[in-house]
Amino acid sequence: MKSIIKIALLILILGLLRIFPLQAQTASLKIWVKGFKNVKGSVFVGLYNKPQGFASENAFRNFSYEISGPEICVTFDTLSKGNYAVAVIHDENNNHKLDQGEMGIPTEGYGFSNDARGLFGPPDFRLAMFYFAATADKSIIINLLYPKKPK
Numbered sequence: 813m814k815s816i817i818k819i820a821l822l823i824l825i826l827g828l829l830r831i832f833p834l835q836a837q838t839a840s841l842k843i844w845v846k847g848f849k850n851v852k853g854s855v856f857v858g859l860y861n862k863p864q865g866f867a868s869e870n871a872f873r874n875f876s877y878e879i880s881g882p883e884i885c886v887t888f889d890t891l892s893k894g895n896y897a898v899a900v901i902h903d904e905n906n907n908h909k910l911d912q913g914e915m916g917i918p919t920e921g922y923g924f925s926n927d928a929r930g931l932f933g934p935p936d937f938r939l940a941m942f943y944f945a946a947t948a949d950k951s952i953i954i955n956l957l958y959p960k961k962p963k
Contacts, residue, residue, distance in 0.1 A: 838890040840949045845900050846883040847956040849921065853904040854878050857886045860897045860937065867899040867924070867934035876903075893947075897940035898925040900954050913959070921956040 843857055858871030865871075875886045879902070901910045902921030911919045916933070925942055928935035944950060 837946050838892055839944075839946045841888045841891050841896070841944060842949065842951040843886045843888070843898055843900075844883060844951060844953045845886070845923065845956065846953060847921070847923075848879055848882050848884075848902060849956075849958055850904070851879045851881065853902065853906045855884060856901045856903055856908075858899045859888055860899065861894055863937035866897060866937040866940070871899075872896075891944055891946060893945050894943075895941050896925075896944050897928075897937050897942070898952070898954060899934065899940070900924070900956065902956055902958075918959055921958045923954040923956045925952055925954060927955060 841859070843859075845855060845857065848855075854876055856874065856876050858867070858874045860866045860870075861872040873888055877884055877886070900921075900923045903909070904920050905911065910922060913919045924935055924940040926940050928939035930936070930939075942952065
């Protein structure tokens, strides 16, 4: 008799899980981009969840906005826990890429999570990476860098 009750309870629990499936815990990530030198063009914010393709067009999620002030806030909702990194480009001329001058030096603003910097090109994913626990909403700040104009 006890085994019949155990089997009935197991069937009931499995049935409830089909009706009310367990959902992965998620939360929102707010990214504050600060330090725009002007309001020309738009900003591209890319969220990456793996090293392959970091700081390229292959973002896990992305947003593009027209700039209207010295800072913006982008929110990525329903993110699961994991390692992420962010890359930002101030596309002043709206050509959908980071313009570069001589020797590949950017001529537009850019920034990365953790204020990570690369020596020649974007930083390694691990330098920009942060852990998102998804137990509560989180905010990070990205301060834009602009190339220095020659004197």
